[in-house]
Amino acid sequence: MALSEHETSAPPHTAGRQGAVGLGAVVAAAGTAAACAACCVLPIAFPALALAGFGGVIAAFAGARPWLGPLAAAGVAVAWLWVGWDSWRTRRRPARATAVLMLLATALLAIALLWPRIEPLVLAALRRG
16 A cells, blocks of 8 residues: 555654654764764874974974074073082082083083084985985
């Protein structure tokens, strides 16, 4: 028997239930899509966003190089003066760890300040070998 336009195969008391089931299916599909995005898309997108932000920070520091170098040199010089003053005041030598870290800070500062002259040599050596 064929159904007319106004007849449905479901009894009248279940028509609202079918709408709820349809809405539930839509919500479940949307939830699945959101879970997939959180699981699959975010781990791929987050590193790209982090690297873009990191690149922006590095670019900002590159512009700050003319005044950041002398500021760092002043900081290391003040730290050496502090270590010397503390050694003189207490009549004791600085701890080995303090001396090693201060020497490391001084060496890194020297490399940073001389980097514009060192960089072409390093790049040439990397290209050769």
